[in-house]
Amino acid sequence: xxxxxxxxxxxxxxxxxxxxxxxxxxxxxxxxxxxxxxxxxxxxxxxxxxxxxxxxxxxxxxxxxxxxxxxxxxxxxxxxxxxxxxxxxxxxxxxxxxxxxxxxxxxxxxxxxxxxxxxxxxxxxxxxxxxxxxxxxxxxxxxxxxxxxxxxxxxxxxxxxxxxxxxxxxxxxxxxxxxxxxxxxxxxxxxxxxxxxxxxxxxxxxxxxxxxxxxxxxxxx
Amino acid sequence: xxxxxxxxxxxxxxxxxxxxxxxxxxxxxxxxxxxxxxxxxxxxxxxxxxxxxxxxxxxxxxxxxxxxxxxxxxxxxxxxxxxxxxxxxxxxxxxxx
Numbered sequence: 518x519x520x521x522x523x524x525x526x527x528x529x530x531x532x533x534x535x536x537x538x539x540x541x542x543x544x545x546x547x548x549x550x551x552x553x554x555x556x557x558x559x560x561x562x563x564x565x566x567x568x569x570x571x572x573x574x575x576x577x578x579x580x581x582x583x584x585x586x587x588x589x590x591x592x593x594x595x596x597x598x599x600x601x602x603x604x605x606x607x608x609x610x611x612x613x614x615x616x617x618x619x620x621x622x623x624x625x626x627x628x629x630x631x632x633x634x635x636x637x638x639x640x641x642x643x644x645x646x647x648x649x650x651x652x653x654x655x656x657x658x659x660x661x662x663x664x665x666x667x668x669x670x671x672x673x674x675x676x677x678x679x680x681x682x683x684x685x686x687x688x689x690x691x692x693x694x695x696x697x698x699x700x701x702x703x704x705x706x707x708x709x710x711x712x713x714x715x716x717x718x719x720x721x722x723x724x725x726x727x728x729x730x731x732x733x734x735x736x737x738x
Numbered sequence: 739x740x741x742x743x744x745x746x747x748x749x750x751x752x753x754x755x756x757x758x759x760x761x762x763x764x765x766x767x768x769x770x771x772x773x774x775x776x777x778x779x780x781x782x783x784x785x786x787x788x789x790x791x792x793x794x795x796x797x798x799x800x801x802x803x804x805x806x807x808x809x810x811x812x813x814x815x816x817x818x819x820x821x822x823x824x825x826x827x828x829x830x831x832x833x834x835x
Contacts, residue, residue, distance in 0.1 A: 530826055532753055532757065535757075536773065540757075
């Protein structure tokens with residue numbers, strides 16, 4: 518691009534529009550983060566489903582894997598930040614959205630633990646007094662719905678902001694699963710969670726990864 | 739009487755750089771070079787002119803042990819860009835039948 522070229526007013530406006538579009542069309546995600554979380558949540562949901570279905574228990578809580586997955590996520594975030602050539606306003610917004618989401622997940626776990634610790638003794642006492650007419654209410658079944666509602670929010674926002682339809686549709690599917698899970702048993706809820714995590718994170722992550730590798734290959738050649 | 743178009747912005751490469759920077763928070767020199775298809779030498783000169791005008795901030799830092807230059811638009815730059823676009827629109831409105 519030559520500096521000296523004198524622009525007409527029309528050309529100036531066209532150039533402005535062209536450069537703004539170029540800046541907009543430079544969304545790059547390596548896809549590793551969504552693949553990691555899609556895999557972890559799907560795996561944990563399926564293992565928990567197997568535990569309920571086949572009546573066995575692991576010596577540890579499989580969901581602890583989500584805590585361990587935070588470590589590689591920190592490294593992924595640092596590495597992606599270093600690789601980034603441009604920091605867009607939407608990147609900042611997405612950063613806040615996913616940070617709020619991560620914190621909200623831990624807050625929900627904390628709230629759920631509080632609710633369960635209060636509800637369990639009440640139901641135990643009630644069932645002892647009531648005798649054969651036991652209340653079969655299981656809060657855990659509804660907590661899956663709450664998590665699905667929460668999981669859908671950042672996925673829909675990310676898909677919408679970046680115009681990445683696989684994540685947007687995956688997030689919508691997650692909310693559909695959230696509605697269904699209110700009326701289904703805990704076993705079905707876990708399958709719905711696995712389906713949601715695969716649809717909104719794992720599959721979009723693989724698509725992003727393939728796009729990223731293809732783009733990197735083009736730059737090398 | 740029309741206002742004169744800002745001579746700092748009314749140049750192809752400088753306008754391209756400003757149009758890129760108005761849409762992002764911060765961009766590396768290499769990113770601007772890729773998007774404008776300019777040579778490193780020419781781009782350096784124009785970036786320096788924009789910096790001297792106070793329209794952009796140039797941030798020099800080390801990234802993975804290599805020097806790295808990034809640019810971001812200043813408040814003065816945003817105001818100048820907006821004024822430039824407004825003046826352009828005035829010109830074009832009169833030219834239209």
